Amino acid sequence: MTGPTAPGELRLAVALDGCGWHPAAWREPDARPRELFSGRYWTELVQEAERGRLDFVTIEDTLALQSSRYDGPDGRVDQVRGRLDAVLVAARAAPRTRAIGLVPTVVVTHTEPFHVAKAVATLDHVSSGRAGVRVRVRAGRDEAAHFGRRDLPPARPADLFDEAADYVEVMRRLWDSWEDDAEIRDVATGRFIDRDKLHHIDFAGRWFSVRGPSIVPRPPQGQPLVTALAHAAVPYRFAAGSVDLVHVTPRDAADAARILRDLRAEQAAAGRLAESLRVFADLVVFLDDAEGRAAARRARLDELAGREFRSDAAVFAGTPAGLADVLEEWAGAGIDGFQLRPAGVPTDLTAITRGLVPELRRRGLVPPEYGAGTLRGLLGFPRAANRYAAAPPEPAAT
Amino acid sequence: MSSPTRQIHLAAHFPGVNNTTVWSDPRSGSHIAFESFVHFARTAERAKFDFLFLAEGLRLREQRGRIHDLDVVGRPDTFTVLAALAAVTDRLGLAGTINSTFNEPYEVARQFASLDHLSDGRAAWNVVTSWDAFTGENFRRGGFLAEEQRYERAELFLRTASELFDSWRGDEIVADKESGVFLADAKAGAFEHHDAHFDISGQFTVPRSPQGRPVIFQAGDSDAGREFAARSADAIFSRHSTFDAGQAFHADVKRRLARYGRAPEDLLVLPAATFVLGDTDAQARERAEEVRRQQVSGATAIQFLEQVWNRDLGDHDPDGPLPEVDPQPGENTVAQGRASVRMYEDRLATARRWREIAEAGKLTTRELVIEVSGRQAFVGSPATVADTINRFVQARAADGFILVPHITPAGLDEFADTVVPLLQERGVFRADYTGTTLRDHLGLAPVPGWPVHAV
Numbered sequence: 001m002t003g004p005t006a007p008g009e010l011r012l013a014v015a016l017d018g019c020g021w022h023p024a025a026w027r028e029p030d031a032r033p034r035e036l037f038s039g040r041y042w043t044e045l046v047q048e049a050e051r052g053r054l055d056f057v058t059i060e061d062t063l064a065l066q067s068s069r070y071d072g073p074d075g076r077v078d079q080v081r082g083r084l085d086a087v088l089v090a091a092r093a094a095p096r097t098r099a100i101g102l103v104p105t106v107v108v109t110h111t112e113p114f115h116v117a118k119a120v121a122t123l124d125h126v127s128s129g130r131a132g133v134r135v136r137v138r139a140g141r142d143e144a145a146h147f148g149r150r151d152l153p154p155a156r157p158a159d160l161f162d163e164a165a166d167y168v169e170v171m172r173r174l175w176d177s178w179e180d181d182a183e184i185r186d187v188a189t190g191r192f193i194d195r196d197k198l199h200h201i202d203f204a205g206r207w208f209s210v211r212g213p214s215i216v217p218r219p220p221q222g223q224p225l226v227t228a229l230a231h232a233a234v235p236y237r238f239a240a241g242s243v244d245l246v247h248v249t250p251r252d253a254a255d256a257a258r259i260l261r262d263l264r265a266e267q268a269a270a271g272r273l274a275e276s277l278r279v280f281a282d283l284v285v286f287l288d289d290a291e292g293r294a295a296a297r298r299a300r301l302d303e304l305a306g307r308e309f310r311s312d313a314a315v316f317a318g319t320p321a322g323l324a325d326v327l328e329e330w331a332g333a334g335i336d337g338f339q340l341r342p343a344g345v346p347t348d349l350t351a352i353t354r355g356l357v358p359e360l361r362r363r364g365l366v367p368p369e370y371g372a373g374t375l376r377g378l379l380g381f382p383r384a385a386n387r388y389a390a391a392p393p394e395p396a397a398t
Numbered sequence: 399m400s401s402p403t404r405q406i407h408l409a410a411h412f413p414g415v416n417n418t419t420v421w422s423d424p425r426s427g428s429h430i431a432f433e434s435f436v437h438f439a440r441t442a443e444r445a446k447f448d449f450l451f452l453a454e455g456l457r458l459r460e461q462r463g464r465i466h467d468l469d470v471v472g473r474p475d476t477f478t479v480l481a482a483l484a485a486v487t488d489r490l491g492l493a494g495t496i497n498s499t500f501n502e503p504y505e506v507a508r509q510f511a512s513l514d515h516l517s518d519g520r521a522a523w524n525v526v527t528s529w530d531a532f533t534g535e536n537f538r539r540g541g542f543l544a545e546e547q548r549y550e551r552a553e554l555f556l557r558t559a560s561e562l563f564d565s566w567r568g569d570e571i572v573a574d575k576e577s578g579v580f581l582a583d584a585k586a587g588a589f590e591h592h593d594a595h596f597d598i599s600g601q602f603t604v605p606r607s608p609q610g611r612p613v614i615f616q617a618g619d620s621d622a623g624r625e626f627a628a629r630s631a632d633a634i635f636s637r638h639s640t641f642d643a644g645q646a647f648h649a650d651v652k653r654r655l656a657r658y659g660r661a662p663e664d665l666l667v668l669p670a671a672t673f674v675l676g677d678t679d680a681q682a683r684e685r686a687e688e689v690r691r692q693q694v695s696g697a698t699a700i701q702f703l704e705q706v707w708n709r710d711l712g713d714h715d716p717d718g719p720l721p722e723v724d725p726q727p728g729e730n731t732v733a734q735g736r737a738s739v740r741m742y743e744d745r746l747a748t749a750r751r752w753r754e755i756a757e758a759g760k761l762t763t764r765e766l767v768i769e770v771s772g773r774q775a776f777v778g779s780p781a782t783v784a785d786t787i788n789r790f791v792q793a794r795a796a797d798g799f800i801l802v803p804h805i806t807p808a809g810l811d812e813f814a815d816t817v818v819p820l821l822q823e824r825g826v827f828r829a830d831y832t833g834t835t836l837r838d839h840l841g842l843a844p845v846p847g848w849p850v851h852a853v
């Protein structure tokens with residue numbers, strides 16, 4: 001394999017959350033805040049992303065009400081509050097789409113790896129190989145209180161990432177715990193499966209032990225895509241060791257190059273090859289065809305929100321062509337792809353699919369059609385080999 | 399009949415991971431591929447069924463320490479399949495079995511409230527209580543729960559989840575773009591719950607769902623299970639599909655309702671029921687025999703016997719008589735992860751009874767197992783089956799049935815095409831949906847407090 005993408009090509013995803021990433025976006029005339037809890041709303045957004053041939057969507061989620069604070073509810077009533085479960089939203093959209101990847105967010109700190117592994121495997125089955133999962137660590141006391149099972153934050157914050165690494169390891173083993181050809185339906189012997197091709201995973205770690213095998217046969221992709229967002233050294237280490245695709249938040253191209261150096265060093269330390277990890281940069285985008293109008297909208301939304309919009313990711317306000325210039329520059333620094341967070345939905349989502357994408361296509365930076373049938377395929381990954389399958393016999397020496 | 403005609407409820411159970419499901423038949427398709435679920439759901443919806451039902455087991459069954467390989471093995475995740483089916487159906491209820499031992503209320507309440515939103519009010523939760531340490535090995539807490547606490551936890555789990563469902567009244571989201579008020583109440587979703595099993599507080603993330611909460615099913619048979627249903631469930635999924643046992647069970651659970659201030663119509667009794675159809679009753683009987691032979695291969699007969707004998711019978715000939723040796727008493731060490739083990743708790747008595755049946759009928763081991771391991775609930779021509787189902791419901795042996803076809807995914811098609819029209823002609827089954835939610839289909843009163851705001 002030569003690398004993640006064809007030379008000069010970049011990959012595109014969008015992050016879906018509520019009415020968009022600006023806290024006042026729900027007040028825009030075309031926003032649909034009253035439909036946020038309907039299947040139709042989410043299906044239509046994913047379909048729009050698919051019309052733009054985006055590689056995947058992520059769906060935001062946590063196990064607490066949205067808040068501007070890290071340590072609990074903020075009591076605000078002027079922003080979108082309330083969310084549906086992201087895995088179910090993705091599953092609801094799957095039968096109504098055909099090629100785009102579906103990557104719901106899952107909090108690993110409070111959930112069962114066995115349950116989530118089977119849910120993501122099933123999302124892969126219902127979408128014919130388009131599933132991923134963005135794993136997320138949550139250290140908040142408020143979220144912990146929803147479960148009442150542990151005290152957070154832990155004395156050593158890195159523990160949560162070590163636990164996340166175990167969690168991903170358990171999911172991966174469970175996805176491999178059935179070999180692809182385990183179902184044999186051998187009428188002569190009355191056996192439905194070849195049980196030698198099902199495997200107990202026998203994971204025993206500091207936080208949990210899981211015996212396996214999964215109750216769900218191996219997903220079509222073998223391994224659904226695992227992603228994580230990372231901003232600093234500890235999460236970089238986790239991402240470099242555990243995930244297939246990491247979302248990072250560079251300020252500019254030089255920052256992107258620095259982050260990539262850090263990530264590649266962690267990867268090497270973890271003994272993983274460079275091409276096993278895709279690096280996507282996140283950007284919040286306000287887009288408009290007319291010069292200056294996107295910035296004006298941003299200013300107007302800031303005024304409604306009562307304060308200037310800030311984000312962990314870089315914020316771009318301008319034309320699709322201007323954004324294409326930025327993406328091209330960052331891609332030059334080694335970034336594989338981009339996850340755009342539309343500031344307002346539908347405005348900035350359609351500006352991506354109908355403005356930015358045609359522009360990138362004119363520049364030959366994104367392909368015109370979906371080629372591969374799976375999400376891993378779209379990202380240039382081969383179908384994953386199964387860790388439990390016996391290696392094929394060596395070809396006989398001649 | 400003097401009392402008014404009772405309407406029948408019908409539901410479709412996706413074929414499960416036991417020997418009822420015949421995988422060796424050439425018509426048998428994938429039980430994992432989503433197309434199978436779509437086919438099955440569309441048949442059920444075309445037939446105007448109340449709901450589709452998914453069972454769940456959280457550990458693959460093992461026998462003598464090895465993964466059981468004779469039946470269908472494996473199934474997809476309940477929530478994920480139901481949410482996807484919400485995209486390809488409009489009216490059909492979507493019922494999922496979710497365990498109350500190896501889950502936490504906040505997460506499950508969130509998933510069911512989300513499913514209810516995403517399906518516009520069609521979600522149902524079958525609360526099951528498997529607690530065993532064998533299953534626990536797949537989860538963070540292991541086998542932490544004592545058997546006698548399973549319904550205590552289920553009860554508190556459901557109560558806690560209900561508080562979460564009720565934590566949003568339904569009128570909080572105003573989303574007034576002009577004034578900038580999204581939420582009318584900053585405390586929307588606030589909850590606090592402390593008991594022996596759950597010690598939680600905070601804010602719930604999912605606004606009140608179309609049904610207020612999912613329809614609640616219970617599927618257990620013990621006294622504790624029946625009490626749990628009488629107190630808290632909207633419907634019981636039972637295994638009493640014969641006439642006499644059905645009437646006795648129906649009367650028993652309906653009698654328990656008054657204690658909780660509930661009326662008989664507040665709890666539906668819906669037994670699982672298998673069926674075999676034919677052009678004539680005789681042809682159906684012949685087919686039923688054939689299906690039984692498909693369901694009980696020689697190997698299946700031996701493993702079935704092992705569960706009762708509690709011994710390795712790997713060398714026993716299924717086409718010969720029952721083993722001379724008696725069952726081994728004590729803890730059942732042969733089969734794990736299956737409900738049937740507890741159905742035959744007095745193993746010596748069971749063996750004695752089976753020997754008598756085998757001797758009387760000169761039956762081989764396999765024939766005996768075919769004889770004793772249950773037969774199809776309804777066998778006959780479409781007219782016979784329609785009449786039988788109707789007779790059972792009118793006589794209160796059930797309020798309806800959860801049909802379990804033996805072929806995936808087309809095993810319901812013939813029933814939908816031949817029996818349902820007869821029931822509709824007789825005026826005992828709906829010709830079309832009259833409501834949109836599953837509660838509507840089941841004739842259940844709206845959950846109190848819903849809808850809060852008049853539209």
Ligand SMILES: Cc1cc2nc3c(=O)[nH]c(=O)nc-3n(C[C@H](O)[C@H](O)[C@H](O)COP(=O)(O)O)c2cc1C
Binds near residue numbers: 495527617621670
């Ligand atoms: C008709 C029927 C269907 C059931 N389906 C399931 C199921 O899908 N998954 C499960 O874990 N338990 C299932 N159960 C079993 C019980 O809910 C559960 O194991 C419980 O602990 C047994 O309760 P009991 O002791 O009251 O019978 C079912 C039981 C019955 C009667």
